[in-house]
Amino acid sequence: MSIRVALTAPYDVHIGHGVREQLAQQLRIVAPQARTAVIVTTSSLRAQPWFDFTCGVETYVLEIPDGESAKEFSVVEELCREFSILGLSRHDVIVAVGGGATTDVVGFAAAIYVRGIAVIHVATSIAGQVDAAIGGKTAINLSTGKNLVGAFHQPRAVFCDLDAIATLPERELCGGMGEVAKVWILERRAVSDLPSTSLEDFVTIAVDYKARIVAADEFETSGIRALLNYGHTLGHAVENLTLAINPTAIRHGEAVAIGLRFAARLARDLGRCGDGEVAYTDAVVAHFGLSGEMPVPLPVDDIIAVMARDKKAHHSLTFVLPTDGEFVVVNDVPEDVVRATYASFTGGAL
Numbered sequence: 001m002s003i004r005v006a007l008t009a010p011y012d013v014h015i016g017h018g019v020r021e022q023l024a025q026q027l028r029i030v031a032p033q034a035r036t037a038v039i040v041t042t043s044s045l046r047a048q049p050w051f052d053f054t055c056g057v058e059t060y061v062l063e064i065p066d067g068e069s070a071k072e073f074s075v076v077e078e079l080c081r082e083f084s085i086l087g088l089s090r091h092d093v094i095v096a097v098g099g100g101a102t103t104d105v106v107g108f109a110a111a112i113y114v115r116g117i118a119v120i121h122v123a124t125s126i127a128g129q130v131d132a133a134i135g136g137k138t139a140i141n142l143s144t145g146k147n148l149v150g151a152f153h154q155p156r157a158v159f160c161d162l163d164a165i166a167t168l169p170e171r172e173l174c175g176g177m178g179e180v181a182k183v184w185i186l187e188r189r190a191v192s193d194l195p196s197t198s199l200e201d202f203v204t205i206a207v208d209y210k211a212r213i214v215a216a217d218e219f220e221t222s223g224i225r226a227l228l229n230y231g232h233t234l235g236h237a238v239e240n241l242t243l244a245i246n247p248t249a250i251r252h253g254e255a256v257a258i259g260l261r262f263a264a265r266l267a268r269d270l271g272r273c274g275d276g277e278v279a280y281t282d283a284v285v286a287h288f289g290l291s292g293e294m295p296v297p298l299p300v301d302d303i304i305a306v307m308a309r310d311k312k313a314h315h316s317l318t319f320v321l322p323t324d325g326e327f328v329v330v331n332d333v334p335e336d337v338v339r340a341t342y343a344s345f346t347g348g349a350l
Contacts, residue, residue, distance in 0.1 A: 003207050005134065005154075006215040013134055013158040013207050015200070020122055020161040023095070024056035030156035031118045033091040038083065040106045041097040042066045045124060050163045053122075055095065060086055068243060070105045071140040073149075079109040083117075093118040093156070099125030100132030100252060104147070107138030111153030121155045124164035126176025127252050130183070130206035131228075133158045135214040145309050146236045152219055160203055171251065177202070177288035178253025182231050182260060183209045184284050186327060191280065194287045226329045230320040235259030237306040241298050249295045257290035266341045267321040270333070277322050300342050304335060 002012040011030070014022060027034060037055040040062045045051060053059070062082055064070045083094070094117060096106035103121045110119035121133035139150025165173065183206040184194070197205075210228065217225035239255035264281040267273045285292045307317055317333040 001204060003204070003211050005211045007154060007218055009154060011155060011157050013160060013211060015129075015160040015162070015204055015207060017162045019159045020050070020053060020163070023120070023122070023159065024054045026157045026159075027055055027057070027093060027120065030120070031091070031093040034093045034118070036060070036086065036088060036092040037095055038062060038086060038088060038092070039095045039097055040064060040079065040102070040109075042070075042102065045098055045164075048164070048167055050161070050167065051097070053095070053097070055093075064102065064105065067099075067101050067247075068141065069247070070101050071147075072105075073140060075105055076109045076112070076140060079106070080113045083109070083113050088113070088117060090114050090117055093120060095120045095122060096133075097122040097124060098128065099123070100128040103128055103133045104137075104139050104150075107136075107153055107155070108140055108150055111138050111151040116153065118156050119153065120157045120159070122159045122161065122164075124161070125168065125172060126165065126203070127179050128176075129160035129165070129203055130176075131179045131210065133160075134207060134210050135225075135228075136218065141240075145306060146240050148309075154218075160207065162200060162203070165199065165203075174289045175251030175253040178231075178235075178251075178256035178260070178285075178290055180206050181253075181284050181288050181290065182228075182256055185260065185281060186227060186230060188325075191283045191287070194284070223329055227320055227327050230327060231256045231259035231263055233259060233307055233310055233317075233319045234262045234303070236310060237303050238294065238298065240306055241302055242296055245296055254290060254295070257285045257288075257292040258294060260285060261292040262341065262345050263319060263321055265345055266319060266333070266338065267323065269337055269341045269344075270321070270330075272321055272323040272330075294346055297346070300339055303342060304338065307338075 001015045005011050037057050037059045043063050094110045096103045110117050123129040123133035136152045136154035138153050139147035142148045180202045213225055235255040238258050242250045264278045316331050318331050321330050
């Protein structure tokens with residue numbers, strides 16, 4: 001199955017088992033002048049039995065660190081240096097093979113090397129397939145927050161190969177479903193439909209939703225695309241602070257699940273929805289095996305400080321919140337309400 005992201009320069013997201021085998025064919029279509037392809041991946045993924053890519057042109061493979069540790073200026077600098085040594089031109093292509101962190105950092109390197117070179121994403125995690133690899137947002141982290149340095153750089157094609165998903169550890173598979181839960185909630189899908197929905201269907205539903213949102217708001221100027229940040233204001237803060245304490249304590253989707261549950265409660269405390277929204281959100285999150293609970297205690301002052309620096313904020317606390325059955329971006333959320341909701345959510349003031 002293929003889903004089109006209908007931009008001025010449109011591209012397709014290919015979903016299914018073995019779709020990576022279409023890479024050479026698609027490369028000829030989307031980068032016909034390419035003479036060289038550089039695959040950027042991690043050592044752990046390169047060792048997988050499905051890692052058997054054929055690009056149809058001279059191909060090199062570069063490795064970067066796993067996970068969020070790759071999203072550093074030093075990694076981007078090293079990638080660009082290697083691209084230069086290999087003599088990549090604007091006609092050539094970079095292929096990012098990995099999860100959301102890999103597509104983020106490789107996409108950013110592709111955006112700035114020779115002021116922009118073609119990139120194709122082969123997403124190998126749930127979060128990467130349904131979110132990070134689609135839409136052209138690329139970024140690296142700073143010590144003060146996630147994804148604070150980046151650029152918009154749309155891929156030429158995206159491959160969501162379900163063979164890669166089949167090899168994921170259980171925690172990685174479960175953790176990635178936080179982004180699927182977000183879409184399920186945004187589309188107001190029924191809790192009763194969850195048990196009969198297959199993994200491929202979950203991926204397809206989430207990809208289709210993101211493709212439609214991105215097509216309507218490529219550069220996040222109209223406000224529609226900001227809806228994709230539902231659950232991410234607190235989620236990113238929790239992820240950033242937790243990873244600083246323990247690099248293995250949380251996954252992105254787990255943090256999003258926490259953010260979803262918190263956002264529903266914050267909206268209720270602001271009078272924007274009722275208890276039904278909280279119960280619905282908790283039920284969706286629980287279906288995917290996500291606890292939505294804080295992995296480690298985090299002081300509210302630290303949480304507030306990180307959320308205030310979030311790239312989506314405008315010098316105030318900004319959240320996407322359910323409001324009378326819809327979702328809206330709410331600026332200037334009162335800090336005292338956020339503090340009170342957080343204290344209740346975490347079982348007491350921290």
